[in-house]
Amino acid sequence: MALEAQTKSIVAQFDYTDEDVNKGVKEFLRQMGEGLEKDGTSMSQIPTYVTAVPNGTEKGLYMAVDLGGTNFRVCSIQLNGDTTFNLTYTKVAIPKELMVAKTAQQLFAFLAKQIELFLRTHHEEHFEAHVRRRLTVSSPDGYMDENVFRLGFTFSFPVQQSGINKGTLIRWTKGFDIPDAIGKDVCALLQIEIDRLHLPVRVAALVNDTVGTLMARSYTSPGKTGAVLGAIFGTGTNGAYIEKLENLKKPLTGEYDKSTGDMVINTEWGSFDNQLNVLPNTSWDIQLDKSSVNPGIQMYEKRVSGMFLGEILRLALLDLLKDPKVSFFKDENSSSNDWKSTTNIAEDSSIYTEWGIDTAIMSVAAADNTPELSVLRQELESTLHIHSPAHDDAEAFKAIAGAVARRAARLAAVAIAAVVLQTGQLSASNDEPVDIGVDGSLVEHYPYFREMIYEALRIIDGVGEEGAKRIRIGVAKDGSGVGAALIALVAAGMEKSTTTADYFSELRSHAHAQSTSLTAVLEDNDEVTTD
Numbered sequence: 001m002a003l004e005a006q007t008k009s010i011v012a013q014f015d016y017t018d019e020d021v022n023k024g025v026k027e028f029l030r031q032m033g034e035g036l037e038k039d040g041t042s043m044s045q046i047p048t049y050v051t052a053v054p055n056g057t058e059k060g061l062y063m064a065v066d067l068g069g070t071n072f073r074v075c076s077i078q079l080n081g082d083t084t085f086n087l088t089y090t091k092v093a094i095p096k097e098l099m100v101a102k103t104a105q106q107l108f109a110f111l112a113k114q115i116e117l118f119l120r121t122h123h124e125e126h127f128e129a130h131v132r133r134r135l136t137v138s139s140p141d142g143y144m145d146e147n148v149f150r151l152g153f154t155f156s157f158p159v160q161q162s163g164i165n166k167g168t169l170i171r172w173t174k175g176f177d178i179p180d181a182i183g184k185d186v187c188a189l190l191q192i193e194i195d196r197l198h199l200p201v202r203v204a205a206l207v208n209d210t211v212g213t214l215m216a217r218s219y220t221s222p223g224k225t226g227a228v229l230g231a232i233f234g235t236g237t238n239g240a241y242i243e244k245l246e247n248l249k250k251p252l253t254g255e256y257d258k259s260t261g262d263m264v265i266n267t268e269w270g271s272f273d274n275q276l277n278v279l280p281n282t283s284w285d286i287q288l289d290k291s292s293v294n295p296g297i298q299m300y301e302k303r304v305s306g307m308f309l310g311e312i313l314r315l316a317l318l319d320l321l322k323d324p325k326v327s328f329f330k331d332e333n334s335s336s337n338d339w340k341s342t343t344n345i346a347e348d349s350s351i352y353t354e355w356g357i358d359t360a361i362m363s364v365a366a367a368d369n370t371p372e373l374s375v376l377r378q379e380l381e382s383t384l385h386i387h388s389p390a391h392d393d394a395e396a397f398k399a400i401a402g403a404v405a406r407r408a409a410r411l412a413a414v415a416i417a418a419v420v421l422q423t424g425q426l427s428a429s430n431d432e433p434v435d436i437g438v439d440g441s442l443v444e445h446y447p448y449f450r451e452m453i454y455e456a457l458r459i460i461d462g463v464g465e466e467g468a469k470r471i472r473i474g475v476a477k478d479g480s481g482v483g484a485a486l487i488a489l490v491a492a493g494m495e496k497s498t499t500t501a502d503y504f505s506e507l508r509s510h511a512h513a514q515s516t517s518l519t520a521v522l523e524d525n526d527e528v529t530t531d
């Protein structure tokens with residue numbers, strides 16, 4: 001009984017009421033507006049220099065790489081021009097030590113190496129043709145090597161963009177921490193390592209994964225109006241949307257096409273309400289923030305995204321375990337355990353280790369509707385080394401995990417609704433759906449995550465039942481890869497007036513400003529960079 005009562009009280013602390021949701025939306029809109037006016041606000045509202053979304057007719061072969069969480073992905077994408085594409089990709093886990101490497105060069109060298117492996121496996125012909133061309137062309141000026149892949153670089157961290165393939169890192173998130181990289185142009189860092197390996201690849205576009213998702217969604221499901229928002233609910237969370245240029249009050253430094261009157265904005269909503277004006281704040285949220293690598297930052301992300309939900313759950317469970325009045329994952333004797341055994345938590349159980357619960361187990365808990373919760377109980381045994389958990393233990397686990405996830409989904413609805421309201425699309429006098437592309441492990445794998453978002457959308461002022469019906473949230477799988485390819489395509493168009501030689505000399509002077517040792521590397525690679 002004590003367990004049931006204590007579980008209820010924990011679950012109640014994760015309640016995020018309809019009133020809270022509406023307050024959240026108002027504050028979200030206010031902070032969005034603030035970010036459009038000036039720099040240095042909690043939501044960065046970063047202009048991306050992307051001014052239009054695709055319509056599905058784009059064609060060509062491009063490369064994309066994606067650094068943004070637990071894995072690094074390299075892919076090549078054939079855009080077929082009929083809203084379809086073919087994607088070839090490899091994925092490798094990022095070694096933990098590189099996430100906190102001493103120098104940025106160590107991380108970027110690893111990334112370039114993966115690009116080389118990918119090209120050798122899937123596009124050997126490009127290497128050969130490129131090398132042949134290099135050996136036969138005598139005059140480098142004005143020469144564009146058609147065998148050089150244009151690469152879209154999806155880099156899913158807050159970056160101050162100053163052009164379509166230029167941007168300096170503002171801060172790391174999601175457990176990465178390499179101070180040496182802050183303030184540097186991440187495209188130049190990657191190009192330098194690519195050149196070191198003599199690869200026929202040019203970093204043509206810098207893309208946040210949310211922008212990629214928005215592009216990919218518009219390519220694959222073009223309606224009359226295209227998608228308005230691309231959002232990620234995965235290891236981290238963020239959204240990019242289409243904003244009217246006239247609402248963007250802070251100064252823009254780079255070149256861009258003004259004809260559409262729009263620009264895609266990377267909100268960096270992971271840092272919404274770092275000041276905690278409206279975000280819920282339980283004792284477990286406070287503990288988690290304290291032990292994170294970036295206390296006080298990404299406060300919304302820490303309540304919503306996959307990297308953190310497992311840890312919030314773990315901290316809440318630990319309180320239950322420590323409570324002397326409650327018998328949780330322990331039995332008086334075998335008669336109080338429905339499997340007629342006694343529960344043991346192995347000493348090495350990762351329930352005792354910081355970040356030891358993977359959010360994936362929350363999906364298992366939510367999906368298990370068997371009367372005995374046998375799937376979840378097996379999972380508790382295999383992943384957390386909790387032997388013979390009783391039915392009531394598993395029920396408590398499921399209830400708390402469900403409450404953490406439900407709060408996350410309702411917070412996700414706050415961001416989605418605020419962006420939709422900001423774009424004014426719901427008041428447009430047509431019946432077109434307001435299209436949103438989403439990607440990430442939570443929307444993909446957590447059962448009913450989208451349903452919980454819709455449930456909250458329906459009670460939001462200005463959205464309501466009718467509005468929620470018009471909002472179409474669809475998964476844009478692999479969005480960041482395809483989207484990056486699409487932006488590389490736009491960038492390749494913009495290159496036409498610039499020769500390869502111009503590009504590299506510009507890149508070189510940029511790199512020089514960053515570090516003299518990096519320039520030395522470029523000098524070494526002269527034969528590649530000026531061919």
Ligand code: BGC
Nearest residue numbers: 156157158173232236237238
């Ligand atoms: C980063 C964003 C990114 C999001 C989703 C956040 O931690 O700051 O740039 O879009 O994660 O990957």
